[in-house]
Amino acid sequence: MDTLLFDLDGTLLDTNPLILASFRHTLSYYFPEQTYRDEDLYPFIGPTLEKSFRELNEPEWKEMQAFYRSFNIAMHDALVAEYPGVIDGLHRLHAKGYKLGVVTSKGRPVVEHGLRLFNIDHLFGVVVTADDVENEKPHAEPVEQALRALGSTADRAVMVGDNDTDIFSGKNAGTKTVAVGWALKGRAFLESLEPDVIIESMEHFEAWLDEVTVHA
Structure with a gap:
């Protein structure tokens, strides 16, 4: 096992407050008669903006997407945070020689930022x-594209994420799958996805990788 692919939002970076605020800002503008609790917005975490806004308001989905992105970019640096220990863990994995990649459903400019x-x-x-x-997660295409770019194969790879789209994309591509225990949607949701393991920390992930490698 030498290739580790990570989702970004809710996995490597705690963008959940930003995402929830961006959806609440957008939906409150377009549907001012409704009130949105955090729990009402959870289903929008994971799918692409296009999918979410098309389902909500097909005629105006592009305008809604632009409205969301404007707020999201403006508030990004103030509302995004680290998860404890995750960035240190990434540095350790990189130093150990693992090939690392990001596979996300966000647009490139905000991801790179x-x-x-x-x-x-x-x-x-x-x-x-x-x-x-062409095909977003949970389709296999994003994971397969990352594997090709890294010169790797599914049998040597793990897809790590916090949502069903991440786990199913990895499964569809044939990789092992890892769910992060700090996911906003909770452990019962993660267990329902049947990943190979649910990790509680990056140290837990590293120990699991060592075990998988020994028994490979």
Whole structure:
């Protein structure tokens, strides 16, 4: 096992407050008669903006997407945070020689900005975004594209994420799958996805990788 692919939002960076605020700002503008609790917005975490806004308001989905992105970019640096220990763990994995990649459903400009903001962009040999594929996660295409770019194969790879789209994309591509225990949607949701393991920390992930490698 030498290739580790990571989702970004809710996995490497805590963007959940930003995403929830951006959806609440957008939906409150377009549907002012409704009130949105955090729980009402959870289903929008994971799918692409296009999918979410098309389902909500097909005639105006492009305008809604632009409205969302304007707020999201303006508030990005104030609302995005590190998860404890995750960035240190990435540095350790990189130092051990693992091939690292990001596979996300966000657009490239904001992804690259987030990686630079936390000074982790140099750790990744590939970044696959929504702008790079025809078929988004949970389709296998984003994971397969990352594997090709890294010169790797599914049997040597792990897809790590916090959502169903991440886990199913990895499964569809034939990789092992890892769910992060700090996911916003909770452990019961993660267990329902049946990943190979749910990790509680990057140290847990490293120990699992060592075990998988020994028994490979």
